[in-house]
Amino acid sequence: MKPDTKVKVGPLTLKNPVIVASGTFGYGAEFSREIFANINKVGGFITKTITLKPRRGNPPPRIVETPCGIINSIGLENPGLERFCADYLPYFSRFKTARIVSVGGEEPGEFNEIIKTLARRKGIDGFELNISCPNIKKGGVSIAQSPDVTRQIVSRVRRLTGLPLIAKLSPKVTDISVIARAAIDGGADIISLINTVSAMAVDWERRRPCLGNITGGLSGPAIKPIALKMVRDVVTETRAPVIGIGGIMTAEGASAVQVGTFNLIDPAGAAGLADGLTKLLKKRNIKSLRDIIGTLENPV
Amino acid sequence: MKPIDARIIRNKPIAPDCYRMQLKPSKPFKTAIPGQFVHIRLTKGYKLLLRRPFSIYNITDSGNIEIVYQVLGKGTEFMTSLKPGNKVDILGPLGNGFRINNQTPVLVAGGVGVAGLHLLLKRLAKRHKDIYLLPGARSKDKLYCLPDLKKLCQHITIATEDGSMGSKGLITTALSKFLSKSEIRPVRAKSEMVIYACGPKGMTEAVRQIAITQKIPTQLSLEERMGCGIGFCRACVCKVKNYADAKAPACANALAGRSAGKQDWQWATVCEDGPVFEASQLEPQMNTDRHG
Ligand SMILES: Cc1cc2nc3c(=O)[nH]c(=O)nc-3n(C[C@H](O)[C@H](O)[C@H](O)COP(=O)(O)OP(=O)(O)OC[C@H]3O[C@@H](n4cnc5c(N)ncnc54)[C@H](O)[C@@H]3O)c2cc1C
Ligand SMILES: Cc1cc2nc3c(=O)[nH]c(=O)nc-3n(C[C@H](O)[C@H](O)[C@H](O)COP(=O)(O)O)c2cc1C
Ligand code: FES
Numbered sequence: 001m002k003p004d005t006k007v008k009v010g011p012l013t014l015k016n017p018v019i020v021a022s023g024t025f026g027y028g029a030e031f032s033r034e035i036f037a038n039i040n041k042v043g044g045f046i047t048k049t050i051t052l053k054p055r056r057g058n059p060p061p062r063i064v065e066t067p068c069g070i071i072n073s074i075g076l077e078n079p080g081l082e083r084f085c086a087d088y089l090p091y092f093s094r095f096k097t098a099r100i101v102s103v104g105g106e107e108p109g110e111f112n113e114i115i116k117t118l119a120r121r122k123g124i125d126g127f128e129l130n131i132s133c134p135n136i137k138k139g140g141v142s143i144a145q146s147p148d149v150t151r152q153i154v155s156r157v158r159r160l161t162g163l164p165l166i167a168k169l170s171p172k173v174t175d176i177s178v179i180a181r182a183a184i185d186g187g188a189d190i191i192s193l194i195n196t197v198s199a200m201a202v203d204w205e206r207r208r209p210c211l212g213n214i215t216g217g218l219s220g221p222a223i224k225p226i227a228l229k230m231v232r233d234v235v236t237e238t239r240a241p242v243i244g245i246g247g248i249m250t251a252e253g254a255s256a257v258q259v260g261t262f263n264l265i266d267p268a269g270a271a272g273l274a275d276g277l278t279k280l281l282k283k284r285n286i287k288s289l290r291d292i293i294g295t296l297e298n299p300v
Numbered sequence: 301m302k303p304i305d306a307r308i309i310r311n312k313p314i315a316p317d318c319y320r321m322q323l324k325p326s327k328p329f330k331t332a333i334p335g336q337f338v339h340i341r342l343t344k345g346y347k348l349l350l351r352r353p354f355s356i357y358n359i360t361d362s363g364n365i366e367i368v369y370q371v372l373g374k375g376t377e378f379m380t381s382l383k384p385g386n387k388v389d390i391l392g393p394l395g396n397g398f399r400i401n402n403q404t405p406v407l408v409a410g411g412v413g414v415a416g417l418h419l420l421l422k423r424l425a426k427r428h429k430d431i432y433l434l435p436g437a438r439s440k441d442k443l444y445c446l447p448d449l450k451k452l453c454q455h456i457t458i459a460t461e462d463g464s465m466g467s468k469g470l471i472t473t474a475l476s477k478f479l480s481k482s483e484i485r486p487v488r489a490k491s492e493m494v495i496y497a498c499g500p501k502g503m504t505e506a507v508r509q510i511a512i513t514q515k516i517p518t519q520l521s522l523e524e525r526m527g528c529g530i531g532f533c534r535a536c537v538c539k540v541k542n543y544a545d546a547k548a549p550a551c552a553n554a555l556a557g558r559s560a561g562k563q564d565w566q567w568a569t570v571c572e573d574g575p576v577f578e579a580s581q582l583e584p585q586m587n588t589d590r591h592g
Contacts, residue, residue: 024528026534063533068346074534074535264533267301267528267532
């Protein structure tokens with residue numbers, strides 16, 4: 001019998017816990033049939049973050065490899081709300097998975113405008129508020145560093161939509177559970193964490209930073225232990241539904257996760273993880289994934 | 301786009317710092333357009349996390365891929381240790397390659413850039429009697445693949461920076477001189493020729509400037525740091541003129557429908573929109589070459 005990989009995270013029901021993370025798979029438009037099939041295999045698909053106006057992003061180089069990770073400084077390049085609705089949404093809404101739009105902005109009003117427009121459109125199953133991108137100058141990380149601003153943004157958006165709201169947090173804070181609490185108080189249904197970790201790399205031979213933007217955000221296996229600790233902090237302190245993000249490249253131990261960097265390495269990777277999970281459960285004779293979620297015990 | 305396994309068939313040095321590798325993909329490569337590339341995942345571990353892009357140097361009759369790589373950093377260093385029978389994982393063929401037409405071809409290569417022009421030369425040799433090739437490098441020992449190139453092309457003009465072979469200086473200086481002498485016999489007007497260039501950023505930018513000032517149709521293969529290699533991540537951007545204004549036929553096609561409105565310039569991806577661009581479409585490119 002095929003094991004049941006369905007999971008519930010807050011109000012979201014996912015056919016499996018593998019979600020494609022924002023910014024690592026574009027918008028799902030223009031892809032081949034093969035890619036379309038791959039996206040339909042995963043539990044959820046989150047778009048690259050869109051902002052109200054188009055953004056050009058940062059100068060290249062925009063990516064550099066570091067031990068067990070990569071640093072990127074794309075800078076939220078995106079076509080803006082208007083073109084997202086016209087060119088990308090029609091295609092995006094055809095995916096047979098949880099379709100989540102990532103929304104970003106430099107100031108609280110931007111989030112409102114975007115959600116107001118998108119709340120009227122069909123084919124969206126939820127929103128992720130990216131209040132934590134390290135690659136833009138205003139807003140971005142600074143929002144997710146302030147519990148007050150976080151609460152304010154989430155609560156204003158909350159009034160505009162009944163769809164599931166995910167607040168995506170930055171690791172660049174002293175106590176992540178305080179921010180998570182503020183997001184939940186503001187009306188967020190789910191907390192996702194972590195966004196990339198602020199970082200830089202230098203090319204000593206050229207005596208220059210490797211990235212055109214000098215600094216960027218670290219992702220990949222290097223940040224997984226950091227993410228795990230922060231997920232634990234949020235879960236134990238707030239009991240909020242959580243989606244873990246950071247360095248996921250294998251299927252073991254997954255409850256609900258987003259996969260980012262791995263998509264850059266293998267475009268069929270996330271779909272492979274979803275398949276792999278089914279196989280793993282079968283091998284261990286576990287009938288339903290829900291039976292083991294939340295069973296991690298503290299050592300006594 | 302699904303990655304496929306490829307087995308190393310051969311991996312031998314052809315110069316002190318350059319190797320030629322043949323790979324047998326689990327599904328044979330039937331065809332590739334010259335200028336397209338493969339994106340290679342070298343290990344499944346957490347070292348060398350990103351794929352490495354390499355031009356397709358050649359496709360054998362049996363559908364094997366050949367690449368020629370210069371040993372520069374961690375990834376290419378690791379590649380030298382791969383033995384026949386070892387496996388890697390490849391994505392490809394990727395990107396938009398060179399467009400072949402009836403104009404008299406002039407090929408300009410900087411260093412290992414010849415690897416990106418060999419397949420083109422092979423295809424061009426089937427239609428053109430006169431092909432002009434200008435390979436340049438730091439020194440003689442970095443002029444890779446010359447024997448292969450000589451088989452396909454009679455008019456070769458070499459330049460090395462240290463003067464150890466051919467004229468002393470940059471290949472782009474040699475190109476300017478070459479164009480001014482109009483050594484190209486069958487050509488009456490500059491519009492009757494086409495320049496194809498591949499090499500480090502500084503070199504392709506210099507060729508772009510020559511192309512624009514002399515109004516010569518030119519196709520440039522660009523390099524940029526890559527993540528996904530297939531247009532997802534927008535890491536590998538280069539500056540292009542607003543697509544809507546771009547008149548270049550084939551590339552405009554590849555970029556169609558993606559105009560960002562009234563902006564004077566915008567980013568295009570080297571991996572998906574390129575790596576080959578018409579010079580007329582490009583804005584000046586910054587030289588951020590690490591090894592340049
Ligand atoms: C479309 C395309 C085709 C290419 N074809 C060839 C070829 O046929 N033969 C060849 O020798 N080289 C080619 N290159 C350059 C080649 O990809 C780099 O030399 C190689 O990735 C260096 O890897 P490394 O780990 O040894 O160097 P490191 O400097 O250790 O690499 C660190 C990171 O930077 C990236 N990187 C470093 N240099 C370059 C570069 N010049 N361009 C893009 N990424 C770079 C690497 O991929 C890696 O992610 C091509 C590049 C592109 C974009
Ligand atoms: C190239 C790249 C682009 C990204 N763009 C976005 C983005 O637009 N919005 C966002 O919320 N996160 C973005 N991220 C962060 C990822 O969604 C994810 O939080 C992070 O990479 C950690 O997960 P990972 O280790 O699996 O990559 C981006 C990450 C990468 C590598
Ligand atoms: S490498 Fe990802 S878009 Fe080109």
